Amino acid sequence: MKKRWSALWLLFFILIVWDAVGRWTQVPAWLLPSPLKIFSAGLEDWSRFYVHVLSTASLSFVGFLTGTTAGLLAAILLHRVPALRQPLYPFIILSQNVPVIVLAPLLVIWFGFGLLPKIIVITLVCFFPVTIAALDGFKQTDRELVHYFTMCGASKSQMFWKLEMPHSLPSIFSGLKIAATYSVMGAVISEWLGSERGIGVYMTLASSSFRTDRVFVAIFSIMMLSLLFFFIIVLLERRMVAHQRKELG
Template identity: 65%
Template structure:
């Protein structure tokens, strides 16, 4: 929201946001483990780095893609900047926001697995690594199915929340 409401902040951070996606997470993950150790923090940072981009970009698109006629009408009616944001831009951003959250939900599982590959003692990423090095392809497939299950579960939770938050969305619209 701050990137939308403060244009100078958006102009400063938007290029950094784009640049953050040019460095592969598989390269950043070992650095985060070196800097922050093998604890919970580097894993959380990896998941945040993976998820922040789709949510932020989707939200910014939603904020800025309001119908121009409605924006013009609200300005003519004397609406304040806060009223325009709260009654037009924020509701307009909810559908794209949930699209970004759905993408981030599935990416978060991938981010967690990557972080476990690189610096954990337990977890599905460690299980996959050990199974792969032992040539236990059956266990690797089990891990893949578990990852798919959790990705679909998180995605479904976001869809359920979306249906409860965005009640004005037309049935059958995606």
């Protein structure tokens, strides 16, 4: 609890310094607006802005579910079928070496301006951390327990679902937390491809009209949305890991 309060006090201190430096240096508001001006702009434009927030949140959620599901399935497949891991693992790594912002225009050419290219963008950014974290979690299963299950005559399927999967949950949730924050970023990038609403659209319109205060409103909203998704995963992790420990205990 003390750590949370210290983080809030640090944020409050940063905002005060920001406002003081802006007043002291007399930086124009269009170049660097004060925190109060950004907050006022957010309140003033909230009746229009919340629609963009809801659009980005729903897009992030759908893309997150798609990307994490694909990542978990890929990790399970590569773990259960070792013969596939050697040839496919390098391609999983290479998939992250292509910048999404470069790949995005190609997705529009191939799939149009609909929902599909946006989901693909978010899936790509969520897929990798979940796959790698799950694979590492599967590998870190206690070898003594694996030997014990083998001696008890457990099948490979029983070994996986009763031992390897439960023990890999902390690692999997680490990947999910990264993917949760990436999903919002991926959603904003995908909205730049062409969309009627979303924080990415709002940010583009604000930037083109030199409304820097609204650009910061969009930036802070992206940060808050990412934190919200992150803490939801943290809460799920606490419940599921605690439940798993209770069952094993």
